[in-house]
Amino acid sequence: MSEQSEKPYRPEFAILNGEVLPFAEARISIMAPGLTFAATVFEGLRAYWVEEEGQLHIFRLPEHLERLQFSMRVVEILPPPTNSELESQIIEVLRANEMREDCYIRVQTFVDDWGEMIATGPVGTSVICRRRPRIPAFETGKHFVVSSWRRNADDASPPRLKATANYLNSRLAGLEANRVGAGGAIILNRDGSVSEGPGGCIFIVRDGRLITPPVTAGILESITRGTLLLLADDLGLEASERDVGRTELYLAEEAFYCGTGQEITPILSVDQKPLGDGQPGPITRRLQAAYDGVVRGRDDRYRHWLTQTYD
Ligand SMILES: Cc1ncc(COP(=O)(O)O)c(C=O)c1O
Structure with a gap:
């Protein structure tokens, strides 16, 4: 990975x-x-x-x-x-x-x-x-697999906490994905719905609408996810937070993995089933462009999200 x-x-x-x-x-x-x-x-x-x-x-x-x-x-x-x-x-x-x-x-x-x-x-x-430069997969995307490991639950080792203990679960999923030659893992929760990846959240696009699992699905309440929900609204994109079934991943036209480290990584396929035409999709690209504008200070509406290091 x-x-x-x-x-x-x-x-x-x-x-x-x-x-x-x-x-x-x-x-x-x-x-x-x-x-x-x-x-x-x-x-x-x-x-x-x-x-x-x-x-x-x-x-x-x-x-x-x-x-x-x-x-x-x-x-x-x-x-x-x-x-x-x-x-x-x-x-x-x-x-x-x-x-x-x-x-x-x-x-x-x-x-x-x-x-x-x-x-x-x-x-x-x-x-x-x-x-930490932007990872090349921001441009090229990656192939993902659904992990055989289940996400740790909110009543066991709560993913809402950013605790190192939770990264054992992430590590197992990451190692498994790596072993089968995939670029990333998608982890299901105990209910069999999509939770998140080892170090980031998941969005899919169906019929032109963004969908991301809710904060009750066993995810970290990701700052990038929250940022993208706002940016989607700005772009006039419909977005909902709801449970996502495993097979919906295969139906998605687009999907991406998001978090501070990887920013927005297009997901090209899940379990070797290509999403859309198997290339980063147009909605993913629009959100990447909007995100880049925000984090690099080109979007005045969100300058208050930036803290300056040097006087
Ligand atoms: C398990 C997990 N989920 C989601 C995220 C994304 O959170 P954020 O966007 O706040 O970085 C991270 C960290 O980046 C993470 O480790």
């Missing part, structure tokens, strides 16, 4: 517990409950470099921090760092690494030191950034 095939990249500096350190020195205890019991939550954000402005724009930073607060509250990582502390650290890590290209930011909070399964602190925080 693309996430795996990107070249490994380590930033020069990371921030651990508020302190800027050389990346190699940012280390935590091997007995931290964040590691031993997966008491870790995180956010993945993107920042976009706009050459004409000499500016790096962080996309929807407050929304990501709000989601992180929600994850910390439910997993009980206490006391949580404040949004203003986290925002300052994100800007600081970008500046320390002199990021002047499209990049990815990962913020993690976890239970540190050595503790029991239900330990709530001490709270560790880490912030890293790394260069």
Whole structure:
């Protein structure tokens, strides 16, 4: 999968517990409950470099921090760092690494030191950034398969939380897809409806209308998904949030996978059944263009979604 095939990249500096350190020195205890019991939550954000402005724009930073607060509250990582502390650290890590290209930011909070399964602190925080250009599949699309793994349920390991524990399920689905030579996986929930992919949400197009599984289908409440629902409305496209059956995937004229990392990846086929003419479709292309305009600051209506890195 693309996430795996990107070249490994380590930033020069990371921030651990508020302190800027050389990346190699940012280390935590091997007995931290964040590691031993997966008491870790995180956010993945993107920042976009706009050459004409000499500016790096962080996309929807407050929304990501709000989601992180929600994850910390439910997993009980206490006391949580404040949004203003986290925002300052994100800007600081970008500046320390002199990021002047499209990049990815990962913020993690976890239970540190050595503790029991239900330990709530001490709270560790880490912030890293790394260069992350747009993936080529944004243009070319990928072939997907329906996974034999079922999505973890809201009453077991809730996908609404961005908790590292949930990524075991994603990893199993991703490994399986990779093994059969597919570019991505679509995971069904216990009811047999489409939930999402390992690291992004799914939209299909039927009869010219967009459909995406609801937030009760076992998905992360994706910021990209929310953004695209708004942009679809702006473009006069009809969009609904409702359950999607497996075989509807095969009926779709178009489909795409969306999230911060992959942005909008056209889905060319599902289980080797081509969608439409097997190429990225026109509605997908319109949304990609609108999204690009928003994240790169060309759409004045959404400038407030961008946080500037440099003064
Ligand atoms: C499981 C999962 N679903 C959906 C998404 C998309 O969420 P967002 O658009 O907020 O990045 C992600 C992360 O990108 C994810 O890991």
